[in-house]
Amino acid sequence: MSAEPERPSRPRPADGPERGATRTREQVVPDICAWYAAHARDLPWRERGVSAWGVMVSEFMLQQTPVSRVLPRWREWMERWPTPADLSVEPVGEAVRAWGHLGYPRRAQRLWQAAAEIAGRFGNVVPDDLEDLRSLPGVGEYTAAAIASFAYGRRHVVLDTNVRRVLARLDGGVAQPPATVTRAERDRARSWLPDDDADAALWAVAAMELGAQVCVATTPDCGRCPVRSDCAWARAGYPAWTGPARRGQAYAGTDRQCRGALLAVLRESDAPRHEADLLAAWPVDAAQADRALASLLADGLVRREDAGLLSL
Numbered sequence: 001m002s003a004e005p006e007r008p009s010r011p012r013p014a015d016g017p018e019r020g021a022t023r024t025r026e027q028v029v030p031d032i033c034a035w036y037a038a039h040a041r042d043l044p045w046r047e048r049g050v051s052a053w054g055v056m057v058s059e060f061m062l063q064q065t066p067v068s069r070v071l072p073r074w075r076e077w078m079e080r081w082p083t084p085a086d087l088s089v090e091p092v093g094e095a096v097r098a099w100g101h102l103g104y105p106r107r108a109q110r111l112w113q114a115a116a117e118i119a120g121r122f123g124n125v126v127p128d129d130l131e132d133l134r135s136l137p138g139v140g141e142y143t144a145a146a147i148a149s150f151a152y153g154r155r156h157v158v159l160d161t162n163v164r165r166v167l168a169r170l171d172g173g174v175a176q177p178p179a180t181v182t183r184a185e186r187d188r189a190r191s192w193l194p195d196d197d198a199d200a201a202l203w204a205v206a207a208m209e210l211g212a213q214v215c216v217a218t219t220p221d222c223g224r225c226p227v228r229s230d231c232a233w234a235r236a237g238y239p240a241w242t243g244p245a246r247r248g249q250a251y252a253g254t255d256r257q258c259r260g261a262l263l264a265v266l267r268e269s270d271a272p273r274h275e276a277d278l279l280a281a282w283p284v285d286a287a288q289a290d291r292a293l294a295s296l297l298a299d300g301l302v303r304r305e306d307a308g309l310l311s312l
């Protein structure tokens with residue numbers, strides 16, 4: 001989340017049940033799922049027949065990057081590497097190169113490592129078991145649950161930023177969730193899960209989509225919300241957030257931007273390059289560039305070759 005949510009700018013009048021009526025979760029969930037069926041974005045990794053690997057690649061790419069930037073990369077990636085084994089036989093540098101400008105390139109490295117393990121340990125099939133998924137590099141609790149739910153239709157708590165925000169408002173009556181995931185949030189999210197596997201998987205993606213499209217961070221479009229009259233935050237009159245302010249993540253001038261600039265030199269080059277070429281990509285602060293290069297080498301995102309040249 002990049003900014004503190006504000007009071008909604010366009011709340012529509014409550015409709016459906018009277019404002020005094022409180023519906024059960026079993027009544028609210030189908031409305032959000034029906035809204036999803038009518039309004040979900042047409043995303044290629046949600047298409048019928050997409051492999052679990054395709055879902056997994058999308059989850060890695062979407063971790064820190066908006067959908068619009070992920071779409072072309074995901075398509076290129078799946079065309080080039082339709083299975084984990086296809087990726088794992090290439091050098092890891094190719095994965096980093098193909099990651100392009102998605103940011104946080106360690107995700108590409110981790111995805112390549114995970115592909116190698118899937119090809120070797122799991123017969124080139126993304127596992128459906130939560131524990132097996134979590135044993136893969138780069139797969140944490142959220143990503144494992146998302147893959148199992150979206151690719152295999154399993155019943156799991158899938159708690160990303162969007163779902164957390166929807167539940168904080170709809171159920172918790174507050175503008176935003178805590179800074180980090182709490183046990184209480186997990187318990188609440190579990191209490192919203194339908195019993196049936198397929199229903200739970202649909203609910204997971206529907207709640208996420210509502211948070212991405214309507215119940216957005218800064219200006220939720222409550223007039224389009226299918227459960228406006230069930231929303232505890234709306235019913236309470238949108239009380240202002242009184243918790244700690246959230247700061248947006250700065251990028252300009254950071255070490256992260258510096259690392260990106262240095263890495264771009266190698267990504268856009270067909271041949272290894274001199275260290276000076278990379279450092280020249282960040283003329284603003286030589287010490288910061290040195291530090292960034294050292295960290296890229298330490299992370300294995302850049303390799304030093306025999307002749308002292310650098311490559312991916």
Ligand code: SF4
Pocket residue numbers: 008166169170214215216220221222225226227228229231232233234
């Ligand atoms: S859940 Fe619906 S009504 Fe409540 S804040 Fe979000 S968009 Fe508005």
